Amino acid sequence: MSVSTPQQSPFKQPKAVWAVAFACVISFMGIGLVDPILASLSSELHASPSQVELLFTSYLVVTAVAMLITGWVSSRIGAKRTLIAGLVLIVVFAALAGMSDTIGGIVGFRAGWGLGNALFIATSLSVIVSSASGGFAGAIVLYEAALGIGIALGPLLGGTLGDISWRGPFFGVAVLMAIALIATVFLVPKSEKPQRRESVLEPIKALRHRSLATTSIVGLLYNWGFFTLLGYSPFLMHASSPQMLGLVFCGWGILVAIFAVFGAPWLKARFGTAGTLYGNFVLMAIDLAIIGIWPNNPTVVVVAVIVAGAFIGVNNTLVTTAVMSIAPVERPVASATYGFVRFIGGGLAPFAAGLLVESFNAHVPFIIGAVAVLVAAVVLSTVHRALAAADRGEVAQPELDDLDRVEREDELAVGAAYGNEN
Template structure:
C-alpha cells in the first residue's frame, strides 16, 4: 500500500501528474463539491424572499446529504451492473436536471425536494468517482486520495464564491450555474473517460451495511459521523451569525474558508502525516477544531469572532478530510468501493442531520448550544479514533489491512469480502 511517505525517505510522486481521464473526473468532482457550499451565501436571501425559517432553510443541506447518504448504499450495486462510466454519467445527468429544477422552484419546499433528487445523483457520482480516481490515477493510492480531496477543497472554495456572485443577481443563479457546469463535466466524462470494464463480481445491496461488522470500518465510520456533525454545523448555521446580508460578502468568507480546506488537504495533511503519523495528527486536529467550534459556541453573537473562527476551521477540515478518508480506505478489510459506500453513508447522515438540528436547537434554546454540541462531537471523534490506533499506525507503515477473523466468522456470506486479504496491495 502506498502512503504519504516512502520507506527510503524520498519525496513521494506528485498527485497532479495524471491521465486526461482522471482530470475529467476530478473536474466533475470540483463541480459536484461546489454544490455543498453553493447555498451558503444565499441562505439568508432564501429565508427572506421565500419567507422561510432558518430550520426550513437548513433542510437544503439535510435533504441533499441524507439522500446522498442513503443512496450511497446502492451505488456499488448499480456500478457493478452497468459499469463505473455509465454510473458517473447517470449521476451527473441527475444532478444537471435537479439543479435546474431547484433554480426554477417557487417555494422552499420545492427546492428542498429537488435538492433531495440532486443528492441521489451526487451519491452515484461521489462514490464512483472516488473508486475511479483511485483505480486510474498515477502516483499510487495516497496520491489519488490527495487529488480527490484537493478537488473537494477547490470545489468547496469555489462553491460559495460562485454562489455569492450569482446569488447577488438572483437566488436562482447558483442552481442554474451548477446545472450548466455539471453539463460541461458530463460532456468531459463522456468524451474523455475511456470505457471501463464492469467489476468481475456484482455487489450485493446489503454489503455496505454488512461491512459495518468489521471493527476498523465501523470505528472510522463513526469518527466520520462525529466529525461531519461538527463540520456541517459550521457550514450550515454559521451564515446566520455573521451579520452579513450580502451574498457576495458571505461568499468571500466561505471562499477563504474553502481555500484553507484545499491547501491543508493537499499540502498540510501529507506533511503532518509524514511528520507525526496519522493517529497523532488526527487527535490534535480534532481537539483544535473542537476549540475552534467552542469559540463560536461561547461568542455566537460576536460577528468578527464567528467569521475568523469559520475561516480558521477550514485548515482543520482540510487535514481531517484527507487523513480520515485515507484511514478508512487503508484499514477497512473490504473492497474499496464497499468501504467508500459504507463510510459515505454513515458520515453523510451526520452531515445531513447537523444543520437541521442546529436550527432546532437555536429555536428551542439559543445559538450557543449547536456549536457546543459540535465541540463535544469532535472530542468524541478523537476518543473513538483512539480505539483504532494500532491499525492506523500499521497502515502508516504500509502493512496490509487484514479482516478481523472473529467478526468475519459471523458474516453470513463469506464471499462478500473476496479482496479482504489483498486490498492493501490494490495499487
C-alpha cells in the first residue's frame, strides 16, 4: 500500500516569491486591460475593429518572438536583472501608450510593452519554480493563480479607469508596475549568473523534440480560441460603458483563477492530465461555437464568455504543467519555446478575427476558434503516453542529441582555452 505524502500549501512562500508573484499579477493585468476600452478606442480614435485588435497582436507577437532571447539575456545578466529590465520596459511603454494620440502609436508602444513582458514572464516562471517551496506542481499553481488574478483584475481596472478616460488604464498599469519594480529590487535576492550561457537558438532547436513541439502546437491552437474570445467578444456585447465590460471580464477572470488554482489539480487527480484536457477542450469548443452561432445575442455572448473562464483556467494550469513535465530539455528553455509558439497563436487570432468579421460575418472567427480547440485535443492525444508517465511521476529529464553534445564540448573547450590564456 502506498502512503501519500502531505503536500505543502503553494501559498506558503518566501517573500521573494511573493514579490515576483505580485509583479506577475500586474503583468497579466495587461492582457485583459484593454478589453473594456476596445470599443471606446475604436470610436474615439476613428479606428476599425481590426485596427484596434492590433493592440493584442503587436503585444503578443512581440512577446512571442522576444521569448527566444529571454534565456540568452538571463544567462548573461542573471534572473533578477532580467526581471528588472522587463519591468522597466513595461513601465516606460505603458506610460507612452497612455500619452499617445493615435491608434498606430498605441500599437507601437504595446509592442515595446510586449518586449518587456517577454523578459519578465519567461524569467518569472523560472524564478518561481526554482525559489518556491512545495515543489514544482505547487509553483505552477501559484504562477497560474497570479495569472488568473491578473486576468480578473485587469478588465476591472481597465473598465473603471476607462470610464474616466481611455488613457487611464495605461497609466494605471505604469504606476502598478513601478510598485512591482520596487518590490522586485528590494525583496528578490541577487541571483548568480548561470554557469552556462544559453544560445539564442536553443528555444528553436528544442522544437526538434517531439513532445515539446507537440505540446507547443497544442498551446498555439488553444490560444487561438482563447484570444479570439478575449479579443473580439467585447464588440459583440454592446455594453453601455467600459465599466460594464470590465465587470463581465472580471467575472470571467475570477473563474479563470478559481479553476486554475483549485479545479485543475482536483480534475487532474481524478481524471489525469490527458483525460481532463480532452474533456476541457471539447467543452471550450462548444462554448466558442455557441458564440459563433448566436453572435448577435449579447446575453448569450456575455454568459458564454464568463463560463469560458472555467475552461481557460483548467487549460492554463494543465497545459503549462504538461509542457514543463514532459519536455526533455531544461525548464527555462521549455518555457521560452512554449511561450514563443503559443503567443504567436494568441497574437494573430484577434487580428484575424477582426478581418474575418469585416470580410464575412461575426460567426466565422468563433467557429474557426472552436475547430482550432478541437484540433488541439487531437494533437494532444499523440503524446498521451508521455502525459500519463508524467502523472505517475516519471518526469522527463533534459537530454542532448549528438549535435548538442558536440556544441557543448566545443563551448567547454573554448572556455578552457580562454581560462588558460588568462
